[in-house]
Amino acid sequence: MHALRKNRPLRRIVLASAATVSGMVLLLSLKPHDTPAVAVPAPATAPSGGTSGSTAGGTTVTGDSAQTRWGPVQVRVTLQNGKLTDVTAVDYPTDNPRDQEINSYALPRLRTEALQAQSADIDTVSGATYTSDGYRRSLQSALDSAGG
Incomplete structure (x- = not known):
């Protein structure tokens, strides 16, 4: 039948x-073959682990590179009179468009959080858990090296 x-x-x-x-x-x-690229500035290269220096704007310290599932994350902080005045991500995952997309919104939020908290006690950015964790660890390393 x-x-x-x-x-x-x-x-x-x-x-x-x-x-x-x-x-x-x-x-x-x-899935589309190519995803549109998101413009994210390339990370600056920096020596790993606690590099510091004094500038007219205060003390600048680079934290240890924190290895995450998607790649290393490393931040540089500037302290003036014991106060955190600037945080810059110098190394973070940029290997593919998705990494670039995530970091384009996560890194500015993490920077703002760190400057407001004046410490590494910052919230995780939703959708960027690994980057947030690496950022927090490198930030804490930099603050420890600076004595802050």
């Missing part, structure tokens, strides 16, 4: 519906 016989219209409807649903699932699961 053939599955698409004319005396079984319900079976034909079920098979046609299943084929349509399967085709839609396959069509919707296709």
